[in-house]
Amino acid sequence: MSPASGILLVDKPGGITSHDVVARTRRAFGTRKIGHAGTLDPMATGLLVLGIEGATRLLTYLVGLDKTYETTIRLGAATTTDDAEGETVSTAAAGALDSVTDSRIADGVARLTGRISQVPSTFSAIKVDGRRAYDLARAGEDVELKAREVTISRFAVGESRRTALADGTEVIDLDATIDCSSGTYIRALGRDLGADLGVGGHLTMLRRTRIGPFELADAHTLEALADGAPALLDPAEVASRVLGRLDVTAGEARDLRHGKKLAGQAGRLEGDLAAAVDPEGVLVGVVERRGEALKSAMNMPEVTA
CATH class of the missing domain: 3.30.2350.10 (Pseudouridine synthase)
Known part of the structure; x- marks a missing residue:
């Protein structure tokens, strides 16, 4: 089986x-x-x-799909990887965090909310000339990644804690919840917030709670x-939740699986794509508009007994 x-x-x-x-x-x-x-x-x-x-x-x-993250941003130090696994490359000068008020943090967060341009972390999986950026960075090569447009629909700051680390470095830890578009680097948000405030920043915790x-x-x-x-x-349940559901007859399912168009049926779609589900509740595939017709954009493998 x-x-x-x-x-x-x-x-x-x-x-x-x-x-x-x-x-x-x-x-x-x-x-x-x-x-x-x-x-x-x-x-x-x-x-x-x-x-x-x-x-x-x-x-x-x-x-x-868009995503939700819970994170802790540490202000007062920057690292090579923009998270706690990297080496510290800079720390805030003595007393610098005194000027980092809740109001300034709120302003910095506001500038990182909405449609923004973001340069991904150097230690990311993005390919540069066929090689992963993190491999290049670990090899000591200079890595220049292009900025990309992302959307931060929610950047909600929760609890903040001011503390001194064992080595005496003063930091501010901010808990935050972030809703964002696919392709967003949360590490880059922590880095950029710290840079905007002039004290450096990186993540100490990151947890994805929704996709x-x-x-x-x-x-x-x-x-x-x-x-x-x-x-x-179930594939039919998943595809329907993401794309919307289109119930098709056994004949229509057969035609779609064989690559045929459903002539004159484009009006049955509410969006551009939908999950086509046969009378047995099995996902046929994903259908799309082709003029006034519907056609398979993807067909699932047929289930055999």
């Missing part, structure tokens, strides 16, 4: 890579056909969305994976 096909939500712990999570999931499900819809840094924890078997075809429609309609509260732990393959989210 072939392994089950579906979407798995995993709560990634800190200290391991997203690839490590995929490797453990492959062992749990007995298949190598597993992909993910966006990685997390080793320091980061929280929600990973994995596709198993045929459901990997859905991942392309999930990677662009589109999927919540961390529904994710499985790695311990649960070790106990056996947990139940998966």
